[in-house]
Amino acid sequence: MQNLYCPKCGQNLNGNTNLKFCPKCGAKIQTNISGNNKKQDDIDKLMNSDFIQMIKRDYFSYTGRLNRKIYFIRSLVLVVIECILFVLIDELDTRSDDFSLILMLLSFILLCLCIVADFMLDMRRFHDLDKSGYFALLSLIPAITPFLYLYLFLMLGTKGANQYGNDPLENTY
Known part of the structure; x- marks a missing residue:
């Protein structure tokens, strides 16, 4: 079972491949049907990690x-x-x-x-x-x-x- 994360807010979607939108922020969820793209999954996890989200929020927000x-x-x-x-x-x-x-x-x-x-x-x-x-x-x-x-x-x-x-x-x- 593959963990899915929201590309916008990083919310863990618990492997639910039926979701079309994130329940937390409403962003569109794209599921990887083939499941072979491990490198892209690793990049997605890194970009949605708490540290990256903290850097974006604390240093790259203008609001x-x-x-x-x-x-x-x-x-x-x-x-x-x-x-x-x-x-x-x-x-x-x-x-x-x-x-x-x-x-x-x-x-x-x-x-x-x-x-x-x-x-x-x-x-x-x-x-x-x-x-x-x-x-x-x-x-x-x-x-x-x-x-x-x-x-x-x-x-x-x-x-x-x-x-x-x-x-x-x-x-x-």
Whole structure:
């Protein structure tokens, strides 16, 4: 019996091949009739794992609000990863073998993903300040960037619900 998972939310469907839609999120379920595609099943399980879902939810979502503490911690994690990738790319830049080029390309792709995650975090922090996420584009202007991040790190978010969602501090214990 093969375990099936929802491609959108990762819900375990307990091998029920008769389902056409996920009972949790309503996403369309495509069943593998042949059952021979183990590699694709492994990829689906990985993409629907709790860790991948957590990364998508915490770093690659532009909806909702993000308070100062969580914003600072997640930004710090991304800065550390970006610094490691910059050092790796700089070190690999002097080499010319194929493995180094592939590793440098993968590092560059990861760096781009980190930059996208930075923008997503910035957008959610602006939402907590009851401002549009488009203000995150101001970080592309070098003269404004330091002041922008000081603003994001120091300003208190909107008390209570705003147009972007509930206060993230109300959900903490």
